[in-house]
Amino acid sequence: GAGVSQTPSNKVTEKGKYVELRCDPISGHTALYWYRQSLGQGPEFLIYFQGTGAADDSGLPNDRFFAVRPEGSVSTLKIQRTERGDSAVYLCASSTDGTSSYNEQFFGPGTRLTVL
Amino acid sequence: GDSVTQMEGPVTLSEEAFLTINCTYTATGYPSLFWYVQYPGEGLQLLLKATKADDKGSNKGFEATYRKETTSFHLEKGSVQVSDSAVYFCALRGPGANSKLTFGKGITLSVRP
Numbered sequence: 001g002a003g004v005s006q007t008p009s010n011k012v013t014e015k016g017k018y019v020e021l022r023c024d025p026i027s028g029h030t031a032l033y034w035y036r037q038s039l040g041q042g043p044e045f046l047i048y049f050q051g052t053g054a055a056d057d058s059g060l061p062n063d064r065f066f067a068v069r070p071e072g073s074v075s076t077l078k079i080q081r082t083e084r085g086d087s088a089v090y091l092c093a094s095s096t097d098g099t100s101s102y103n104e105q106f107f108g109p110g111t112r113l114t115v116l
Numbered sequence: 117g118d119s120v121t122q123m124e125g126p127v128t129l130s131e132e133a134f135l136t137i138n139c140t141y142t143a144t145g146y147p148s149l150f151w152y153v154q155y156p157g158e159g160l161q162l163l164l165k166a167t168k169a170d171d172k173g174s175n176k177g178f179e180a181t182y183r184k185e186t187t188s189f190h191l192e193k194g195s196v197q198v199s200d201s202a203v204y205f206c207a208l209r210g211p212g213a214n215s216k217l218t219f220g221k222g223i224t225l226s227v228r229p
Contacts, residue, residue, distance in 0.1 A: 004159075033216065042120075042205050042219030043160070056216060091160065093217075105217060107152075107160040 025094030
């Protein structure tokens with residue numbers, strides 16, 4: 001079975017542009033997470049979906065960041081008016097059920113975003 | 117809020133040396149604790165976990181014990197190999213519906229032959 005996949009693997013954009021990052025979770029996983037990893041740091045939580053709804057979006061840094069998961073599978077992280085400080089690796093993870101701390105989160109390879 | 121503190125790196129060891137990577141945490145309630153590893157060019161992988169006090173997680177020769185009294189989850193391996201060279205992240209996850217992982221900064225381990 002395929003793992004979590006993310007596209008694109010690399011994205012270079014200019015300051016002020018809009019970007020979309022895609023995550024395909026493991027089939028059947030109802031929980032999906034987005035994290036951001038800046039250089040030399042550990043991943044930081046952005047948002048968590050249980051099914052189609054965002055159960056916890058407390059990690060989104062500001063209103064330029066938005067994420068959707070309309071059919072409870074694929075998710076898209078959207079960043080408006082990108083800034084150089086948004087440059088990071090964006091990680092997606094999925095698990096069978098997000099309501100238990102026992103369920104492992106499986107991570108994708110990440111999208112490296114560079115804002116020039 | 118929840119936080120995880122890892123010892124400063126990087127760490128360089130010779131093959132077959134003993135490894136300890138320190139990790140302490142701050143959290144409300146009784147979190148689950150994890151070590152994740154990121155090998156060069158690969159994604160994050162779960163290495164081991166412990167879900168309650170005094171539990172010992174183990175995998176691939178690595179071990180870590182959940183110590184509630186010292187709020188620690190130190191990673192150990194008796195004899196490291198070159199193939200253990202990677203970045204290691206300690207993380208916690210709150211109980212119940214609080215589902216996000218909180219990570220430490222990570223530490224780079226290099227093992228030389």
